[in-house]
Amino acid sequence: MRNFRINFFLTLALLLTPIAAAAQSPCPRFPAGSTVTNPPALFSQDGTLTVNLAFNTAQDSQGRTLYCFTTPDGSESPTLHVNRGDHLIINVKNDLPTPTSASGMQMATNAVTVCGDTTMNDSSVNIHYHGTNTSPSCHQDEVIHTLINSGETFTYDVAFPSDEPPGLYWYHPHVHGIAERTVLGGASGAIVVDGIEDLQPAVAGLPQKVFVIRDQNVAGNPPPGGPVPSWDVTINYVPIPYPALTPTVIDMAPNEKQFWRVANASADTILDLQVVYDGKPQPILLVALDGVPVGSQDGSAHGKLITVTDLRLPTAARMEFIVTGPTQKVKSAQFLTESIDTGPDGDNDTTRVLANIEAVGDNSGQDARVSAKVSKPWRQRFEGLADAPVTARRNLYFSENPDQTQFFITVDGARPAIFSPDNPPAIETRQGSVEDWTIENRSEENHEFHIHQIHFMVMSQNNFERNGSKPIKALQGQLLDMIDIPFWDGNRHHKYPSVTVRLDFRGQDIGDFVYHCHILNHEDQGMMAIIRVLPGPAAKEAPKARGLSAKTTRREAGGVKLASFQENTSVK
Ligand SMILES: [Cu+2]
Numbered sequence: 061m062r063n064f065r066i067n068f069f070l071t072l073a074l075l076l077t078p079i080a081a082a083a084q085s086p087c088p089r090f091p092a093g094s095t096v097t098n099p100p101a102l103f104s105q106d107g108t109l110t111v112n113l114a115f116n117t118a119q120d121s122q123g124r125t126l127y128c129f130t131t132p133d134g135s136e137s138p139t140l141h142v143n144r145g146d147h148l149i150i151n152v153k154n155d156l157p158t159p160t161s162a163s164g165m166q167m168a169t170n171a172v173t174v175c176g177d178t179t180m181n182d183s184s185v186n187i188h189y190h191g192t193n194t195s196p197s198c199h200q201d202e203v204i205h206t207l208i209n210s211g212e213t214f215t216y217d218v219a220f221p222s223d224e225p226p227g228l229y230w231y232h233p234h235v236h237g238i239a240e241r242t243v244l245g246g247a248s249g250a251i252v253v254d255g256i257e258d259l260q261p262a263v264a265g266l267p268q269k270v271f272v273i274r275d276q277n278v279a280g281n282p283p284p285g286g287p288v289p290s291w292d293v294t295i296n297y298v299p300i301p302y303p304a305l306t307p308t309v310i311d312m313a314p315n316e317k318q319f320w321r322v323a324n325a326s327a328d329t330i331l332d333l334q335v336v337y338d339g340k341p342q343p344i345l346l347v348a349l350d351g352v353p354v355g356s357q358d359g360s361a362h363g364k365l366i367t368v369t370d371l372r373l374p375t376a377a378r379m380e381f382i383v384t385g386p387t388q389k390v391k392s393a394q395f396l397t398e399s400i401d402t403g404p405d406g407d408n409d410t411t412r413v414l415a416n417i418e419a420v421g422d423n424s425g426q427d428a429r430v431s432a433k434v435s436k437p438w439r440q441r442f443e444g445l446a447d448a449p450v451t452a453r454r455n456l457y458f459s460e461n462p463d464q465t466q467f468f469i470t471v472d473g474a475r476p477a478i479f480s481p482d483n484p485p486a487i488e489t490r491q492g493s494v495e496d497w498t499i500e501n502r503s504e505e506n507h508e509f510h511i512h513q514i515h516f517m518v519m520s521q522n523n524f525e526r527n528g529s530k531p532i533k534a535l536q537g538q539l540l541d542m543i544d545i546p547f548w549d550g551n552r553h554h555k556y557p558s559v560t561v562r563l564d565f566r567g568q569d570i571g572d573f574v575y576h577c578h579i580l581n582h583e584d585q586g587m588m589a590i591i592r593v594l595p596g597p598a599a600k601e602a603p604k605a606r607g608l609s610a611k612t613t614r615r616e617a618g619g620v621k622l623a624s625f626q627e628n629t630s631v632k
Pocket of ligand 1: 506507508577578579582583587
C-alpha cells in the first residue's frame with residue numbers, strides 16, 4: 061500500500077513538475093527518472109559563435125537556490141560548439157535581483173587591474189572557460205578581477221588558438237568566495253572544440269552523447285555518512301536524488317557503439333565511472349581526457365585508445381569514451397559511480413547508479429552524431445612536451461587549518477596565505493618555460509589540482525598506495541587540466557601523497573592567472589593562488605579579442621611593477 065501511494069504521488073509529481081517548472085522557473089529541471097537528452101547545441105559559423113546568455117536564479121520545491129545561463133529563446137546552458145581558431149562571443153546579462161545590504165557580502169577590490177565592476181557582491185558573476193588554452197586577459201578567460209553585477213552586461217570575446225586540441229571543455233562562474241554555490245546551482249555548460257574525429261578516427265560518425273554531471277544539495281540537508289551522500293548528482297539536469305536514488309535513463313540500442321562525452325561539472329563531488337552489464341564492468345575505450353585526445357601528443361598526430369573498466373573523474377575533469385550497448389541477453393545495464401574514500405575530513409561520495417541503459421529511442425538533437433568526415437590531423441598545443449628541457453622545478457602543497465575554515469595551496473617554504481584577488485603572484489615564470497611541479501597533499505582529504513590556461517603532463521603519482529588509493533595507469537603521460545591527489549593518512553612517519561606534473565608555458569598565454577583545488581568549497585575558502593607568466597624573449601602573441609574597447613584600467617599599486625606584458629595582452 062505504502063509503495064503504491066508513493067508511486068502514485070511520484071507519478072503525479074512527474075506529470076506536474078515539467079509544466080510547473082516551465083511556467084515559473086527560469087532554470088527548469090527534469091523530474092527524476094527522465095531519459096537524458098543532450099543539452100541544446102549551438103554551432104559557430106564562419107569562425108564565430110555569438111551567444112546571448114542571461115544569468116538567472118530561482119528556488120526549487122526543496123528550497124535549493126538554482127542558477128542558470130539562458131539564451132533569449134529559453135535554451136538553458138547550451139553546449140557551445142566551436143572550431144580551433146574560432147572566436148566565442150558571449151554577451152552576458154546579469155538578471156539576478158539587486159542584492160540588499162542585508163545579504164552581506166560587499167568587497168571592493170584594490171587590485172591593480174579592473175575588469176567590469178569594481179565591487180564584488182552577492183550577485184556577482186563571471187565566466188571561466190575551463191580547460192581552454194585561451195588568453196587570461198580582460199574579456200577573455202580572466203577570472204581574478206572580472207565582475208558582472210546585477211543589472212550589468214558584459215561581452216566576452218574568447219579567441220581559441222589555432223592549435224587547440226579538439227575535445228570537451230566547459231564553462232562556469234568563477235567569482236572567488238561564491239563559486240561553489242553558483243556551480244551547485246547549475247550555472248554551467250559544455251564547450252566542444254569540434255574535430256576530434258581527425259585525431260581519433262574511431263569516433264567518426266558515431267552517435268554522440270554529451271553528459272554534464274552536476275551536484276546539488278540533498279533535499280532536507282541530512283548529515284552525510286553511510287548511505288547519505290554529501291551531495292546529490294544530476295545528469296543534464298535529471299536528478300538522481302537521495303534517498304530514492306532513482307536512476308535516469310540513457311538510450312542505447314543493443315550492441316550499438318556510442319561516443320560518450322562526460323564532464324564532471326560538480327562543485328565538490330568526485331566520480332568513479334563505470335558501465336556495468338549484469339554485474340560485470342564493461343570495457344571503456346578512452347578517446348580523450350580533459351579535452352585532449354589520449355596518446356595524440358607524441359608526434360604521430362594520431363590518438364591511441366586506452367581501455368579501462370572504470371576511471372576516477374575529479375571535479376571539473378572530462379572523459380570521452382566509446383562504449384558498446386548491451387546485447388539483448390543482458391538483463392541489467394547500468395552507468396554508475398563507485399564510492400570514493402576521500403579521507404577522514406572529506407566528502408561522502410557514495411555509490412550510485414546514474415542511469416539504466418535502455419533502448420528507448422531518444423533524439424539527442426543537433427549534435428547527436430560526430431561528423432563522419434575525417435580531415436588531416438593537425439599539430440596540437442603541447443606536442444613535444446615529454447622531451448622538452450625542464451627550466452624549473454617547484455614543490456607545492458595543499459593544507460588546511462585544523463577546524464577546516466581556511467584552505468591553502470602554498471609553494472614549499474613560503475608562508476601559507478588564503479587567496480585574495482589582491483594577493484601578489486605566488487609564482488612568477490616566463491613564457492617559453494617548461495616546469496616540473498610536485499604537489500603534495502598534507503591534509504586528510506582529497507584535493508583536485510587545476511591550473512588555468514594550460515594543461516600539464518602527468519609524470520608520476522607518488523605515495524598513493526598508503527591510503528588504499530593507487531596510481532591511475534591510464535593517466536600516466538597524458539595531458540590533463542585536473543588531477544586528484546589522495547588524502548594523507550595523518551601518520552607523521554608516512555610520506556605525503558603527491559603528483560609530479562610537467563607544465564607547458566611555451567604557448568601564447570601570458571599574464572596573471574590562477575591554480576587551485578577544484579573542490580569549489582575549498583577554492584572559495586582560500587585554496588587558490590596566482591601565477592604570473594612574463595613574456596618570453598621570442599614572445600608569440602595570443603590571438604586577440606576583436607572589436608572590444610578596453611575596459612581594463614591599470615594602476616600601480618603595492619610596489620608591483622606592471623611589466624610590459626599587460627601592453628601585450630590589453631584589448632585593442
Ligand atoms: Cu580541495
